[in-house]
Amino acid sequence: MNFSFDVIWHNLPYLLAAARWTLLISVAGMAISIIWGVFLCAARISKNPLLSNLAALYISFFRGVPLLVQLLMAYYMLPYVGLDLPAIAAAILAVGLCSAAYTAEILRGALQAIPAGQTEAAHALGIPAFSLWKRILVPQAVRIGLPSLVNELILLVKVSSLASVVGIGELTRISQNITGQTYRPLEIYIAAAAIYFLINLVISGLGRLAEKRLQAG
Amino acid sequence: MADTTPNSNGAGEPIITVRNMGKSFDDFVALRDVTLDVNRSEVLCLIGPSGSGKSTLLRCLNFLEAYDTGEVRLEGELIGWQEGVSPRKARSSGTLRKQRQHIGMVFQQFNLWPHMTALENVAEALVQVKGMGKVAAREKAEAALAKVHLSDKAQSYPANLSGGQQQRVAIARAIAMEPRVMLFDEPTSALDPELVGEVLAVMKEMAAEGMTMVVVTHEMGFAAHVADRVAFLDAGRLVTCAPPADIFAREPDDARVRSFLQTYRERNVV
Amino acid sequence: MELDLFVRYGPALIRGFGVTILCWAAGSLGGLVLGFVIACLYRWSIAPVRWVIYAYVEVIRGTPFMIQLFILYYGGPYIGLVLSPVQAGILSFIVYGSPYFSEIFRSGFNAVPKGQVEAARCVGMAEATILRRIVLPQMLVPITPPLTNFFIILTKETAILSVVTVPELLYETQTMAAETFTYVEPFLVLSLFYWLMVIGTNWLGGRVEARVTRHLKRA
Numbered sequence: 001m002n003f004s005f006d007v008i009w010h011n012l013p014y015l016l017a018a019a020r021w022t023l024l025i026s027v028a029g030m031a032i033s034i035i036w037g038v039f040l041c042a043a044r045i046s047k048n049p050l051l052s053n054l055a056a057l058y059i060s061f062f063r064g065v066p067l068l069v070q071l072l073m074a075y076y077m078l079p080y081v082g083l084d085l086p087a088i089a090a091a092i093l094a095v096g097l098c099s100a101a102y103t104a105e106i107l108r109g110a111l112q113a114i115p116a117g118q119t120e121a122a123h124a125l126g127i128p129a130f131s132l133w134k135r136i137l138v139p140q141a142v143r144i145g146l147p148s149l150v151n152e153l154i155l156l157v158k159v160s161s162l163a164s165v166v167g168i169g170e171l172t173r174i175s176q177n178i179t180g181q182t183y184r185p186l187e188i189y190i191a192a193a194a195i196y197f198l199i200n201l202v203i204s205g206l207g208r209l210a211e212k213r214l215q216a217g
Numbered sequence: 218m219a220d221t222t223p224n225s226n227g228a229g230e231p232i233i234t235v236r237n238m239g240k241s242f243d244d245f246v247a248l249r250d251v252t253l254d255v256n257r258s259e260v261l262c263l264i265g266p267s268g269s270g271k272s273t274l275l276r277c278l279n280f281l282e283a284y285d286t287g288e289v290r291l292e293g294e295l296i297g298w299q300e301g302v303s304p305r306k307a308r309s310s311g312t313l314r315k316q317r318q319h320i321g322m323v324f325q326q327f328n329l330w331p332h333m334t335a336l337e338n339v340a341e342a343l344v345q346v347k348g349m350g351k352v353a354a355r356e357k358a359e360a361a362l363a364k365v366h367l368s369d370k371a372q373s374y375p376a377n378l379s380g381g382q383q384q385r386v387a388i389a390r391a392i393a394m395e396p397r398v399m400l401f402d403e404p405t406s407a408l409d410p411e412l413v414g415e416v417l418a419v420m421k422e423m424a425a426e427g428m429t430m431v432v433v434t435h436e437m438g439f440a441a442h443v444a445d446r447v448a449f450l451d452a453g454r455l456v457t458c459a460p461p462a463d464i465f466a467r468e469p470d471d472a473r474v475r476s477f478l479q480t481y482r483e484r485n486v487v
Numbered sequence: 488m489e490l491d492l493f494v495r496y497g498p499a500l501i502r503g504f505g506v507t508i509l510c511w512a513a514g515s516l517g518g519l520v521l522g523f524v525i526a527c528l529y530r531w532s533i534a535p536v537r538w539v540i541y542a543y544v545e546v547i548r549g550t551p552f553m554i555q556l557f558i559l560y561y562g563g564p565y566i567g568l569v570l571s572p573v574q575a576g577i578l579s580f581i582v583y584g585s586p587y588f589s590e591i592f593r594s595g596f597n598a599v600p601k602g603q604v605e606a607a608r609c610v611g612m613a614e615a616t617i618l619r620r621i622v623l624p625q626m627l628v629p630i631t632p633p634l635t636n637f638f639i640i641l642t643k644e645t646a647i648l649s650v651v652t653v654p655e656l657l658y659e660t661q662t663m664a665a666e667t668f669t670y671v672e673p674f675l676v677l678s679l680f681y682w683l684m685v686i687g688t689n690w691l692g693g694r695v696e697a698r699v700t701r702h703l704k705r706a
Contacts, residue, residue: 009694011675060562060686063518063636063639063685063689064682064685064686064689065638065678066638066643066678066681067643069678073611079533102636102640105632105633105635105636106632106633108632109629109630109631109633110594110598110630112629112700112703113598113625113628113629114616116376116703128621144551144594144597144629145594145633146594147591147593147594147597148590148594148630148633148636150590151548151590151591151633151637152636153588154548154549155587158551158552161551167610179523188555189554190554193550193551193554193701196549196550196551197545197546197550198549199549199623200545200548200549201545201549204545204549205547215597252640259640273601279609281605281608281609310613310614311613314608314611314612314613315611315652317608317609317610318610318611321609321610322609322672324602324605324606326600328600328602328603328605328606329606329627330603330606330607330621331625331702331703332624332628332699332701332702333702334702341610342607342621343614345612345613345616346611346612346613346616374701374702374704375702376703376704377516388650390606390610391609391610394610394611421629455499459511463490474647
């Protein structure tokens with residue numbers, strides 16, 4: 001059986017349509033991951049022991065339990081507490097909430113590299129906590145942690161494939177379906193890998209661009 | 218030579234000679250045609266407006282910046298570039314390291330290694346560079362810390378030291394290597410005003426002991442009272458180099474020096 | 488729960504857990520070392536080498552692990568690289584992890600202030616000594632949490648090795664489930680094993696972090 005570009009060509013429209021779901025889950029998941037991750041990180045290093053321990057528990061849970069299980073929980077268990085989410089929302093939420101745990105840890109590490117004197121200087125100037133985070137700490141933490149954050153976002157794109165278990169026709173699911181019909185796994189999976197690769201290339205390209213700008217500024 | 222040297226350790230002889238030195242960053246000419254001697258046991262202060270090239274000049278002396286043209290020599294030895302090779306080729310990293318061991322440097326931002334205690338900061342290079350044993354290095358580091366009056370802070374990490382204390386540890390780190398020359402790059406500019414004095418006091422003691430020092434500074438008081446000579450730079454050129462009395466006491470001849478000191482005085486009166 | 492099932496399949500599960508630990512430890516430590524070498528090469532080499540490294544990082548990081556594993560295991564023999572499942576598993580793990588690790592190390596290098604290195608050069612320290620004594624201890628501060636993150640992520644990626652018949656934990660669990668028609672219990676045990684690995688890694692990461700951030704504690 002020879003490698004057939006025709007198979008890829010004929011199925012490309014379906015793959016690309018499926019990739020739109022992958023993109024949607026990824027981009028929305030990233031937004032949740034970063035915003036929620038910042039708050040988690042702030043809670044984790046807070047001097048309030050209750051906040052700090054809750055955040056530690058959250059991080060331990062979301063890093064410890066496989067995402068697949070989290071996803072099934074979000075989809076099948078939340079309705080019992082009256083939260084009946086559509087599949088796509090459950091997928092986005094699960095992916096985002098899980099990734100936020102990793103993002104929070106990356107930011108926490110980066111914050112440790114910022115001299116404590118800066119926070120003290122800001123306190124001395126009477127800068128309120130929210131501005132301190134927004135204007136001073138987060139930008140620096142992002143600058144230091146950027147390559148690791150890009151790592152995390154790329155992993156997020158890849159795990160979005162798990163959304164297939166709650167019935168979303170994203171890239172991996174559709175690739176499996178097409179393979180089932182065509183019996184050409186090699187071509188289809190290589191095409192799917194190429195699409196994942198292109199999405200990730202854009203993310204890491206944006207990451208490098210941001211890195212350059214943050215270092216210049 | 219003997220008739221020109223005031224004492225037996227060769228004080229008064231040039232130890233660093235800078236000849237027609239120039240340095241550019243891309244299109245920006247940072248230094249042009251600088252010629253300057255630093256004499257043994259002398260304190261030479263470099264002053265001038267910001268951006269005048271005084272820090273760059275200092276950093277060229279130990280080849281942290283590679284100068285483009287001219288020469289820098291320490292006791293006759295060309296710093297950084299291989300002797301008599303054209304086009305220029307940098308010395309091997311091993312040779313460069315040997316040269317730098319003789320030139321101590323103190324930075325504006327201290328640059329203490331935060332993961333080491335004060336004592337470890339001072340002892341590190343003694344062990345890693347000079348190959349001293351741990352015990353000997355420790356004793357020597359303790360002596361160096363005593364010189365900057367910080368024996369009681371030997372076990373503290375930089376995060377728990379004030380800026381002035383950190384800078385004194387940085388000075389101890391440099392003098393423990395027994396350099397022939399010490400370079401100071403605005404050593405008090407990052408300090409709170411009340412901490413400046415303790416650092417300047419240590420530097421004064423070093424000067425009194427005969428250490429050769431090149432100091433980039435904005436502390437005109439220090440330059441006026443401790444320096445043997447003051448060099449004024451402007452726009453990458455060495456405008457004048459003279460005893461402080463000539464520069465500070467009466468109206469300086471050069472208009473640029475005059476206007477710099479004028480602005481400086483006004484700023485400090487307000 | 489049927490306990491006798493676990494008496495019967497217990498040894499196989501434990502063995503599977505051992506294989507998982509082996510692949511994970513060897514693969515991720517290998518990836519860590521390779522990633523460090525890559526990050527150093529990227530930092531200290533000429534432009535063409537950097538482009539090659541850049542492409543390597545983007546391609547390996549951007550494609551799914553399963554595809555890489557397939558290519559290595561099924562494509563390897565075409566170029567004379569015949570590997571046992573476990574060998575393929577470990578090797579692909581090393582390769583897969585290396586670009587992530589190298590990016591984490593790259594961020595670490597960038598986080599160490601330039602003045603730290605200059606101060607070391609000024610006392611005549613050799614570059615290798617500077618890396619070992621000055622840069623590395625300091626970069627560990629910001630990168631220990633992301634490194635821990637990635638070790639944890641890799642614990643879960645070990646499950647993918649089952650697709651090339653590495654007799655690891657998931658593989659043994661699936662065997663047990665298929666042969667006994669029980670599904671809930673085996674997978675609960677499976678989750679417990681993974682959870683243990685994550686807890687262990689997290690604890691270890693915390694210990695390392697406490698060690699490398701010692702100097703930040705205010706007296």
